[in-house]
Amino acid sequence: xxxxxxxxxxxxxxxxxxxxxxxxxxxxxxxxxxxxxxxxxxxxxxxxxxxxxxxxxxxxxxxxxxxxxxxxxxxxxxxxxxxxxxxxxxxxxxxxxxxxxxxxxxx
Amino acid sequence: xxxxxxxxxxxxxxxxxxxxxxxxxxxxxxxxxxxxxxxxxxxxxxxxxxxxxxxxxxxxxxxxxxxxxxxxxxxxxxxxxxxxxxxxxxxxxxxxxxxxxxxxxxxxxxxxxxxxx
Numbered sequence: 001x002x003x004x005x006x007x008x009x010x011x012x013x014x015x016x017x018x019x020x021x022x023x024x025x026x027x028x029x030x031x032x033x034x035x036x037x038x039x040x041x042x043x044x045x046x047x048x049x050x051x052x053x054x055x056x057x058x059x060x061x062x063x064x065x066x067x068x069x070x071x072x073x074x075x076x077x078x079x080x081x082x083x084x085x086x087x088x089x090x091x092x093x094x095x096x097x098x099x100x101x102x103x104x105x106x107x
Numbered sequence: 108x109x110x111x112x113x114x115x116x117x118x119x120x121x122x123x124x125x126x127x128x129x130x131x132x133x134x135x136x137x138x139x140x141x142x143x144x145x146x147x148x149x150x151x152x153x154x155x156x157x158x159x160x161x162x163x164x165x166x167x168x169x170x171x172x173x174x175x176x177x178x179x180x181x182x183x184x185x186x187x188x189x190x191x192x193x194x195x196x197x198x199x200x201x202x203x204x205x206x207x208x209x210x211x212x213x214x215x216x217x218x219x220x221x222x223x224x
Contacts, residue, residue: 044202049209094166096157098152098153
């Protein structure tokens with residue numbers, strides 16, 4: 001399954017809402033889709049699994065939604081620490097795949 | 108605290124081999140699926156391989172299938188990745204990650220593999 005993330009770069013200001021898209025080339029089984037955040041020079045961090053379940057310790061301003069082939073990560077109000085690259089990943093097949101990433105940068 | 112520490116990276120010539128290791132501590136290793144994920148310099152994440160809790164099931168990305176082998180030793184809390192027939196495009200930071208069969212909340216800091224003559 002090929003995952004396409006859009007936009008490639010999102011330029012926003014702190015306090016704004018961010019909407020990130022992940023589109024799969026075929027339906028993701030059981031909505032087995034995760035989102036990760038990676039800040040510059042750091043290790044990725046799990047945000048969301050099963051499309052909409054927040055991982056332990058993740059603030060509720062992060063939410064995931066979607067099903068089938070279309071998934072969305074929403075950050076309700078951007079905090080300064082949220083500017084990073086975000087990756088979606090599907091695990092509904094035996095071969096897992098990541099999307100190419102969306103960079104959320106400060107406008 | 109959960110800790111994953113990779114080792115074994117380095118410079119290797121095309122066609123060469125390396126064995127990466129990942130030492131786990133702070134959690135019940137045998138209860139976790141383990142994965143290898145890599146990231147080429149300045150690029151995105153690429154899933155490489157995973158292994159079931161007891162080592163009985165493994166899967167690989169098409170780009171490494173037949174060249175890389177994942178294994179684990181639950182008695183030693185160790186994860187391994189044998190890299191054979193290395194190519195320039197295998198140059199990346201290799202992370203071990205632990206968690207569920209498909210997603211992972213625990214990551215190591217990574218080990219750099221550079222394939223170059």
